[in-house]
Amino acid sequence: MxxxxxxxxxxxxxxxxxxxxxxxxxxxxxxxxxxxxxxxxxxxxxxxxxxxxxxxxxxxxxxxxxxxxxxxxxxxxxxxxxxxxxxxxxxxxxxxxxxxxxxxxxxxxxxxxxxxxxxxxxxxxxxxxxxxxxxxxxxxxxxxxxxxxxxxxxxxxxxxxxxxxTGTLEGGAPLLSETVGGFIKESEVADILREVEQAHPNCQIGSYPFFREGQVGANFVIRSTDANDLRSCVDSLCEALAEAGFDFTPGGI
Amino acid sequence: MxxxxxxxxxxxxxxxxxxxxxxxxxxxxxxxxxxxxxxxxxxxxxxxxxxxxxxxxxxxxxxxxxxxxxxxxxxxxxxxxxxxxxxxxxxxxxxxxxxxxxxxxxxxxxxxxxxxxxxxxxxxxxxxxxxxxxxxxxxxxxxxxxxxxxxxxxxxxxxxxxxxxTGTLEGGAPLLSETVGGFIKESEVADILREVEQAHPNCQIGSYPFFREGQVGANFVIRSTDANDLRSCVDSLCEALAEAGFDFTPGGI
Structure with missing residues (x-):
């Protein structure tokens, strides 16, 4: 339960x-x-x-x-x-x-x-x-x-x-997560990530850089125990990235 | 050094x-x-x-x-x-x-x-x-x-x-290892492993079972900082396994 x-x-x-x-x-x-x-x-x-x-x-x-x-x-x-x-x-x-x-x-x-x-x-x-x-x-x-x-x-x-x-241990609300990713240098979106996270106190955003096919990129993982807060934070992040002209993929890459 | x-x-x-x-x-x-x-x-x-x-x-x-x-x-x-x-x-x-x-x-x-x-x-x-x-x-x-x-x-x-x-940190003698493996149930060779290890105080033997292609097996990893002791322990283990009728592969599988 x-x-x-x-x-x-x-x-x-x-x-x-x-x-x-x-x-x-x-x-x-x-x-x-x-x-x-x-x-x-x-x-x-x-x-x-x-x-x-x-x-x-x-x-x-x-x-x-x-x-x-x-x-x-x-x-x-x-x-x-x-x-x-x-x-x-x-x-x-x-x-x-x-x-x-x-x-x-x-x-x-x-x-x-x-x-x-x-x-x-x-x-x-x-x-x-x-x-x-x-x-x-x-x-x-x-x-x-x-x-x-x-x-x-x-x-x-x-x-x-x-x-x-499975199902035998008492737990709390599962931590939900969504990912947004792109061939984006994380150093170029550091401000956006910090600001969006600060505006959504019930969410955390993690930034996970990678190096793939000769290109750098990052996945941004938004986590929350509340589905509505999570949705709102993901939407804010996508809007901010789009406004700044970045290409990104909901779901991560 | x-x-x-x-x-x-x-x-x-x-x-x-x-x-x-x-x-x-x-x-x-x-x-x-x-x-x-x-x-x-x-x-x-x-x-x-x-x-x-x-x-x-x-x-x-x-x-x-x-x-x-x-x-x-x-x-x-x-x-x-x-x-x-x-x-x-x-x-x-x-x-x-x-x-x-x-x-x-x-x-x-x-x-x-x-x-x-x-x-x-x-x-x-x-x-x-x-x-x-x-x-x-x-x-x-x-x-x-x-x-x-x-x-x-x-x-x-x-x-x-x-x-x-690399090469900037002081270390000791590297721990050497050799592996012997086979589609052998580790429970069938537990005595052999223990006895061979006891006879070679400068070596440790680890047993690492696996499940592959529908068959159980195990790799036995012999470790020592001394190359001669290692060789002697590997030889003893292989002799003991052969004597007991087990099929095994030097180098592990």
Missing amino acids: PSPDRIWTAALVVIGDEILSGRTHDKNIAQVAGWLQVQGIRLMEVRVVPDIEVRIVQAVNALRTTHDYLFTTGGIGPTHDDISVDAVAAALGVPVVVHPEARRILEDYYATRGGVSEARLRMARTPEGADLIPNRMSGAPGIKIGNVHMLAGVPHIAAQMLDAL | PSPDRIWTAALVVIGDEILSGRTHDKNIAQVAGWLQVQGIRLMEVRVVPDIEVRIVQAVNALRTTHDYLFTTGGIGPTHDDISVDAVAAALGVPVVVHPEARRILEDYYATRGGVSEARLRMARTPEGADLIPNRMSGAPGIKIGNVHMLAGVPHIAAQMLDAL
Whole structure:
């Protein structure tokens, strides 16, 4: 149920040496961010931390206490470098237990796939008191404990878990946005952007320059929780750009 | 000059609402991470923060004091939402000044491109005491003050600035890595990975599962600062996988 008068916030901890080494390009930040927008929850901070327990504990504790929701991605698989469950349990001050329902899910899933080994049973471990987040793709569930939601690192599987969570978290009015863009140097419209934003206190305008096909340009993203205010701000911006003689494309380029 | 006995560390602050809204997929984390690897500097943490000064200040101060180097990306352009210079100056407790050399660079660059406007002059502002990081692509320089290195948010321009910094930062022995991969369920080789890692104390093995063409698989990344130790660990892993009957590809898949 949306509570429009309150802003709901979230943070994300991305756990994994592979992101910090540059080997893997993270896809979960954008995925979690976009999903949260639709739930009416604002992603306020992301931290990417290595597979070192004390670092994960620090990040989890700094962020779970300052946001409505905390998400983590990565480190919940079957191998020795998957230490997120231990780290979150340590952060919360609870022991790690084998979750009976997770064990049953894994036993079912692996019944026709070679059986449950000790390594696979690692994926049934949760901090004590946790609920499970279903994962139709690979059996091993995500974990929800308090306001902490632990998702897989593999983007396809994380997406399944987000899907399972859709509609279960209380949020506020979604932040709406519209984009106007063009092959416009942002330095030439800086005054227009500032003035239009100042005239619409319930809206923010972000300017995102790019360099494409040998030309510079920018997209201007107008954001608001109120659809009417958003419309009015977009209209004012388009009028001001047209008056100053700029070519632009509603919807962005 | 590499100092092999000391580990040099860095952190990165990605500044930008566009990443946190999910609108833009960040490319700078992987880019900065890969570049740092080659410099022999380990990226230990990334924080993505919104365009809110106090949030940037907090992240900058938490990370610049705990790592050898801090990098920032984003928020150094000409528009009202570019507040990174003000935030870093506030974090360092120094005023913002117009940097004479940056002003000259911008005047030269814009001499044939419509002249320097007030908005464009915003890009000559730096925290007092800063040096510039050249940027051949768009004129506006990056900023280096103390151990803080401020790069553009546009990935092409950030790449130019990293290029200009290549070889100027003291680092240690680069972390070397090799990958072995296959359509192998990581849960089936968890014991092998753990045992091989334990037998090679100077190496770490990371396991990175994927789901591709309807099949699950994993890449195993072996990391070490010592080329001989790395070789020996890779050989042990390949022998153990072969002995257990797994198909794998050196170099990863």
